[in-house]
Amino acid sequence: MTAHRLVLAALLFLGWNAASAQNLDFASGGNGAPVEIRAEQGLELVQNAKQIIARGNARASRGSTTLAADVILAHYRDGQGAGGKTEIWRIEAQGHVVISTPTQTITAEHGDYNIDKAAVILTGNNLKLTTATDTVTARDSLEYLERTQQAVARGDALAIHGTDRIRANVLTATMGPGEQGKTSIRKIRADDNVVLTTPRETVTGDRGDYIVESGIVTLTGSVKMTRDNNQLDGGYAIVNLKSGVSRLLPTPPGSGTEGRVKGTFVPQSKNAPAPDARTPRPRP
Numbered sequence: 001m002t003a004h005r006l007v008l009a010a011l012l013f014l015g016w017n018a019a020s021a022q023n024l025d026f027a028s029g030g031n032g033a034p035v036e037i038r039a040e041q042g043l044e045l046v047q048n049a050k051q052i053i054a055r056g057n058a059r060a061s062r063g064s065t066t067l068a069a070d071v072i073l074a075h076y077r078d079g080q081g082a083g084g085k086t087e088i089w090r091i092e093a094q095g096h097v098v099i100s101t102p103t104q105t106i107t108a109e110h111g112d113y114n115i116d117k118a119a120v121i122l123t124g125n126n127l128k129l130t131t132a133t134d135t136v137t138a139r140d141s142l143e144y145l146e147r148t149q150q151a152v153a154r155g156d157a158l159a160i161h162g163t164d165r166i167r168a169n170v171l172t173a174t175m176g177p178g179e180q181g182k183t184s185i186r187k188i189r190a191d192d193n194v195v196l197t198t199p200r201e202t203v204t205g206d207r208g209d210y211i212v213e214s215g216i217v218t219l220t221g222s223v224k225m226t227r228d229n230n231q232l233d234g235g236y237a238i239v240n241l242k243s244g245v246s247r248l249l250p251t252p253p254g255s256g257t258e259g260r261v262k263g264t265f266v267p268q269s270k271n272a273p274a275p276d277a278r279t280p281r282p283r284p
Helices: 003-013
Strands: 036-038 043-046 051-062 065-077 087-100 105-114 119-123 127-130 134-138 141-145 150-161 164-177 183-197 202-211 216-227 230-240 246-249 262-264
Touching (some): 065 105, 105 141, 134 141, 134 164, 134 183, 183 216, 216 246
Antiparallel strands (some): 036 051, 043 051, 051 065, 065 087, 105 127, 127 134, 150 164, 164 183, 202 216, 230 262
């Protein structure tokens, strides 16, 4: 069987019924659309192992989502019950992996898509999720959970929104409709070694929560706020990225615990050049 005929066969028996979903929806499939697998170097059907191997600019598409890689390995099984259709339950991708929708792009070197769990785990170099307004990168892994529309970045994870950056060991970004209905990050939870960097200051803490629409970031734990050479230490920080106003409190509101805010302020250097005596002074 030629590669072209194998593509047509894949279209015939790799579909299954499922409810439609927004955003990245490979498992949901957009109104139960079939999976389409194509490759420049052809497809190999391994019946005993129940696998389809696609090589060379391989692509698996369903609904509005496309998974591309150098090699795609699709695992299939017989459907349950009378008249059940054969269905793909897992797809592995190797080399230059790109998962794309009209509003999102995810890149990696390796991908493992579990259709049953509606989740994909990506590893290797170049781990990145991109929307029209945001970028999330990671060192160790990037996981996308379709049902909750969440991306979990692990290992020196970084989220960039405009001129603001939030870094942590683990970032959990929740997606949703943004401007003009395009998918974007709506909120981010940051855990362990959190660093928020804005054009005005740097704030660190143990945990952070960022609501994109309001521009409010809250940090808890051993919070340190640094602006210029001045530093404030406390237990809870509220940073408004839109207004540029930041507050540092000893403890979270309503916690019922006591604490203290400490500030270290560096005075202007005495060696700073004095005003030029020749400069006219304003009259009283």
